[in-house]
Amino acid sequence: MERPLTKNIRTDGQPVFLKEYESQGGYKALPKALKLQPDEVIELVKKSNLKGRGGAGFNTGLKWSFVPKKGDFRHKYLVANGDEMEPGTYKDRLLIEGDPHQLIEGMILSSWAIQADEGFIFIRGEYTYAAEVMSKALAEAKAAGYLGNDILRSGFNFNLHLHTSVGRYICGEETALLNSLEGKRANPRTKPPFPQVSGLFGQPTIVNNIETLCNIPHIINNGAEWFNQLSLTPGDGGTKLFGASGKVKKPGVWELPFGIPMRQIIEENAGGMRDGLKFRGCLPGGASTDFLTEQHLDLKMDYNSVAAAGSRLATGLMIVLDDKTCPVGMVLNMIHFFAQESCGWCTPCREGLPWTEKILRKIEDGRGEMNDLDQLESMVRFMGPGNTFCALAPGATAPLGSALKYFRDDFITHIRDKKCSWK
Amino acid sequence: MIPKEIDNHTTENTMLTAEEIHEINEEIGMYPYRQAACIEALKVVQKYRRWVSDESIEDIAAHLEMSAAEVDSVATFYNLIYRKPVGKYVILVCDSVSCYIMGAETMLDHLQNKLGIGLGQTTADDRFTLLTVPCLGTCDHAPAMMVGRDLHRDLTPGKIDAILAACP
Numbered sequence: 054m055e056r057p058l059t060k061n062i063r064t065d066g067q068p069v070f071l072k073e074y075e076s077q078g079g080y081k082a083l084p085k086a087l088k089l090q091p092d093e094v095i096e097l098v099k100k101s102n103l104k105g106r107g108g109a110g111f112n113t114g115l116k117w118s119f120v121p122k123k124g125d126f127r128h129k130y131l132v133a134n135g136d137e138m139e140p141g142t143y144k145d146r147l148l149i150e151g152d153p154h155q156l157i158e159g160m161i162l163s164s165w166a167i168q169a170d171e172g173f174i175f176i177r178g179e180y181t182y183a184a185e186v187m188s189k190a191l192a193e194a195k196a197a198g199y200l201g202n203d204i205l206r207s208g209f210n211f212n213l214h215l216h217t218s219v220g221r222y223i224c225g226e227e228t229a230l231l232n233s234l235e236g237k238r239a240n241p242r243t244k245p246p247f248p249q250v251s252g253l254f255g256q257p258t259i260v261n262n263i264e265t266l267c268n269i270p271h272i273i274n275n276g277a278e279w280f281n282q283l284s285l286t287p288g289d290g291g292t293k294l295f296g297a298s299g300k301v302k303k304p305g306v307w308e309l310p311f312g313i314p315m316r317q318i319i320e321e322n323a324g325g326m327r328d329g330l331k332f333r334g335c336l337p338g339g340a341s342t343d344f345l346t347e348q349h350l351d352l353k354m355d356y357n358s359v360a361a362a363g364s365r366l367a368t369g370l371m372i373v374l375d376d377k378t379c380p381v382g383m384v385l386n387m388i389h390f391f392a393q394e395s396c397g398w399c400t401p402c403r404e405g406l407p408w409t410e411k412i413l414r415k416i417e418d419g420r421g422e423m424n425d426l427d428q429l430e431s432m433v434r435f436m437g438p439g440n441t442f443c444a445l446a447p448g449a450t451a452p453l454g455s456a457l458k459y460f461r462d463d464f465i466t467h468i469r470d471k472k473c474s475w476k
Numbered sequence: 477m478i479p480k481e482i483d484n485h486t487t488e489n490t491m492l493t494a495e496e497i498h499e500i501n502e503e504i505g506m507y508p509y510r511q512a513a514c515i516e517a518l519k520v521v522q523k524y525r526r527w528v529s530d531e532s533i534e535d536i537a538a539h540l541e542m543s544a545a546e547v548d549s550v551a552t553f554y555n556l557i558y559r560k561p562v563g564k565y566v567i568l569v570c571d572s573v574s575c576y577i578m579g580a581e582t583m584l585d586h587l588q589n590k591l592g593i594g595l596g597q598t599t600a601d602d603r604f605t606l607l608t609v610p611c612l613g614t615c616d617h618a619p620a621m622m623v624g625r626d627l628h629r630d631l632t633p634g635k636i637d638a639i640l641a642a643c644p
């Protein structure tokens with residue numbers, strides 16, 4: 054099985070720097086792409102069925118095609134989203150720390166496709182080591198002539214900068230990220246206009262996830278057909294970084310084909326549950342996805358199959374719930390996170406999340422009443438899709454709404470027994 | 477290279493050091509207008525002073541031609557800009573869901589007992605400040621924390637003791 058994204062990543066954890074990257078075939082896609090027309094690159098990426106790995110799963114080539122070709126622009130920007138603050142997610146860290154030039158090459162190729170002349174790599178502030186590795190790699194790429202003016206004597210200019218953030222989950226939302234890059238509070242922006250048309254400093258901008266961009270060199274090198282056949286699911290091109298954390302035997306992150314059954318990831322890659330514990334459920338793609346349970350173990354891990362089961366593939370890194378961890382406590386933990394990280398811009402989220410946290414805390418502490426469950430249900434609706442300014446609040450309601458469905462008895466036991474029986 | 481028009485501010489009415497002003501000006505040079513360097517300016521000041529005081533907010537505001545309220549609204553938005561004094565090492569303990577499952581609460585209790593402080597507090601010797609942080613992105617090695625710029629994973633109470641003892 055081919056693993057293009059992680060093939061260079063060393064088992065000793067040391068980053069792959071320029072010499073080693075080049076010796077593994079790195080930067081070979083660059084002269085190839087520069088010989089193609091930008092539109093041909095976009096077309097190729099469209100056909101590859103590469104879908105955005107930041108959560109929404111939108112076709113990357115199609116997104117790029119929305120960048121206006123003509124117009125009076127000072128700049129066009131490409132931004133790599135390395136905020137990675139979704140609880141349960143640790144894939145972009147691996148790609149930056151393990152193989153930084155793969156991202157840089159992916160960004161140069163992508164910027165050629167959309168004709169961007171400036172780029173930013175946005176990395177969350179806590180990723181101090183990733184930032185060190187990336188600055189060294191950027192300096193190497195500049196010195197080697199892969200970045201800057203007249204790249205490989207093609208006449209194409211692309212300057213790439215590293216931006217380290219200062220913390221706040223909402224910075225990962227692409228329009229909030231742009232406000233943060235402009236030095237402002239990271240509140241999301243009204244759409245339209247979409248960033249592709251008016252983004253950073255009012256200029257056309259593409260924001261892509263780190264993993265998305267790391268796929269581009271391989272698509273250029275091997276073609277769209279090859280990329281599609283990596284996947285077990287027609288329509289979802291390529292491989293995906295999947296992972297499992299929680300009380301499994303071997304938590305980790307693995308590059309696997311789309312369409313692999315959830316059971317295989319949990320039982321084979323993660324080695325199954327720790328001794329004495331049973332699988333009770335999981336959040337398949339981070340804290341803002343709906344719980345899936347035992348009945349879903351044979352589900353194929355791809356965008357449509359997971360959506361059909363009522364959840365989202367999102368980041369692809371699952372958080373596993375065992376039979377000795379309290380689901381009410383787990384949901385309270387996540388709602389606390391979302392309440393704290395709400396940017397405060399719109400009322401349902403700013404007021405609704407702390408209120409929800411209060412109700413859950415009451416139940417967890419044994420002071421809950423049965424009608425609190427109705428309150429929680431109405432909060433899930435109140436902050437659901439379409440009722441808030443951005444997707445943070447609907448994401449927050451996903452684990453809560455699904456826990457009320459699948460683990461309702463646990464909530465009822467807490468209320469009836471006036472305590473959490475796991476404590 | 478810093479364009480001339482950026483360097484037109486003198487150090488007269490400010491408590492910012494020449495070094496700080498130089499670094500902030502370098503950042504301003506990266507953006508289409510001065511105000512866009514607001515977060516970078518806060519980072520520069522915090523790098524030298526550990527935290528950002530009211531006076532520093534005013535100095536940054538004057539330097540970037542913004543109101544102090546505007547700069548403060550940015551400073552208070554972000555988790556990693558500290559508006560109160562912090563110790564030499566800021567300890568950021570992950571309290572998100574994977575660490576919760578793997579025992580983050582035990583680690584937090586241990587740290588509070590060991591340091592004799594609560595969350596948000598600083599030890600009397602000014603060495604450690606204890607805070608929680610959203611998911612550190614290392615969930616396959618939970619529980620996790622950062623001490624200063626360093627990440628520590630697969631924590632146990634014993635490991636935490638050793639990490640604290642090793643801080644110079």
Ligand SMILES: Cc1cc2nc3c(=O)[nH]c(=O)nc-3n(C[C@H](O)[C@H](O)[C@H](O)COP(=O)(O)O)c2cc1C
Pocket residue numbers: 104105106107108109110111113116134135136137138139222223224225226227228260261262263265266443444445
């Ligand atoms: C609250 C919130 C947080 C997000 N955090 C991230 C993140 O950390 N990284 C990321 O790539 N996308 C994140 N996204 C999705 C981005 O808005 C955006 O869709 C994505 O970066 C686009 O890249 P892609 O098309 O390559 O997936 C977040 C969205 C929301 C609503």
Ligand code: SF4
Pocket residue numbers: 223241394395396397398399400402403441442443444445446
């Ligand atoms: S949903 Fe929450 S995070 Fe999003 S804009 Fe509203 S308040 Fe901000």
